[in-house]
Amino acid sequence: MIPAMSTPVSIAVGIFLMVLGCSFFYKAIIATVKGRVDYWAGFLPFTLMSVFVLHLPKGKNSLVKTSEG
Numbered sequence: 001m002i003p004a005m006s007t008p009v010s011i012a013v014g015i016f017l018m019v020l021g022c023s024f025f026y027k028a029i030i031a032t033v034k035g036r037v038d039y040w041a042g043f044l045p046f047t048l049m050s051v052f053v054l055h056l057p058k059g060k061n062s063l064v065k066t067s068e069g
Helices: 007-033 044-053
Strands: 036-040 064-068
């Protein structure tokens, strides 16, 4: 059974998920309008984590690549 979260924690989790959803919506608009998509070119088991890595700034030797179509 999953224990219930306290009210402040559930509000914080909800705000975090809303901000993450807005960020993905923004990335979808950029992909639709400009045709530019960021993708993960890393090791397959870390693919579940890659969703969050795409929101970080890219470095010089980053595994996050940009494709333009």
